[in-house]
Amino acid sequence: MANSTVIGRASFIRGRVSGDGDLEIAGRVEGDVAVTGEVVVDTSGLVAANVSAARIVVRGAVKGDLVADQVLLVEAGARVVGDLRAPRIAIAPGGLVRGHVQTGAAGPARPRAAVAPARAVATETKARPVVAPPVVRAVKAAPPPPPAKVVATKTNPKPAAPARPGPPPPVVPVLKKGTKAVQKKRG
Amino acid sequence: MASTVIGAGITIEGEVTSDEDVVVQGTVRGKLVAKDAVSVEQGGAVEADIAGGPVAVAGTVTGNITSSDRVDLQNGAKVIGNVKATRITIADGAQFKGNVDMDV
Structure with a gap:
């Protein structure tokens, strides 16, 4: 007490x-x-x-x-x-x-992202027809990369912007619009 | 029957708010607000401002004490900070460094 x-x-x-x-x-x-x-x-x-x-x-x-x-x-x-x-x-x-x-034995504070793919791989190699969740998780984990690519492609045209005497760089949306317009004109 | 007890060996870093009695035997750092009585027992340490009803200290308090009722610094208490209350007693053997404000 x-x-x-x-x-x-x-x-x-x-x-x-x-x-x-x-x-x-x-x-x-x-x-x-x-x-x-x-x-x-x-x-x-x-x-x-x-x-x-x-x-x-x-x-x-x-x-x-x-x-x-x-x-x-x-x-x-x-x-x-x-x-x-x-x-x-x-x-x-x-x-x-x-x-x-x-x-089971308490491991380090759940490295969830690391654990999920590992488990998915394990289930695949064992060819167990068991529960879907790990696979689902793996699928869920996959999507994030594409957005990053999109962002990259969007940001790539940026160098074209300075050619115009437009507004300063911080205003991203305007830049995007501008770059699109440039692309359209070029296309 | 004390409603909230912070036992010896337990440390709370943050804010403690209570509408009932609080007894501190462990350590509280941050802020301690109670509507009712606050008791810092021997071995208890509070490094925080205390606001409450009647406050009794037999442990260590570093911080200001504000009470709507009374503050008792008991034998063995060590208080560094200002005390504001309508009634204050400082027992023989209590260490105290700070201002006293008895808002009459």
Whole structure:
């Protein structure tokens, strides 16, 4: 009891909570929570933070990633939006979770972008007809490059602009219009 | 029954706002605002301005204390900062450096 911390129902903490000991949250916490003991988010608790602890029990609402060194319990009535990671995870009936769930040894803070393609490759090589999500993720990950190319092509004509005695460079839209006009004239 | 307790070994960096009692046994850096009583216990450290109802200090406070009620600096307390309250007591053995403003 000596090392136990309680954030009461009518309390609000904005910032970082860290240290040794247990933490019971019945109020609101925004920021980061990193303690060595057990974190309990009560039914009235509202946490908008990444939480890391040895044990995490959620009965309230959490928006953020939960990382436990031992156990992570999402109990009935809990609402979690974020990723869960712990060697052991339990989600009780009535517990709401939206996010990635991963059991097993706690690795480094989820290198999501790196992990997803790797997993997609793994599933492909094993030729497993398993769950689609990894593939979907890979597909989702693919699109971003094209816009970059578009931007590049758009920015390329820029050098043509200085030929005109037009407005100074900072105004990008005008430049774009100008360059288009130039292209049209040339075409 | 203290509603919010910041236990020994716990550090909060940021803002603590409470409509109820706050007991500090650990460390608070930033700002501490409570509508009700604030108690900084022995071993507790607050590096922040405190605003609240009755404030009792037996630990360390670096920052200004403003109370709508009273401020008690108990034996063993170490306070560096200004204190503003209608009633103030400084116990024998308390260390204090700062201004006192008893707004009569």
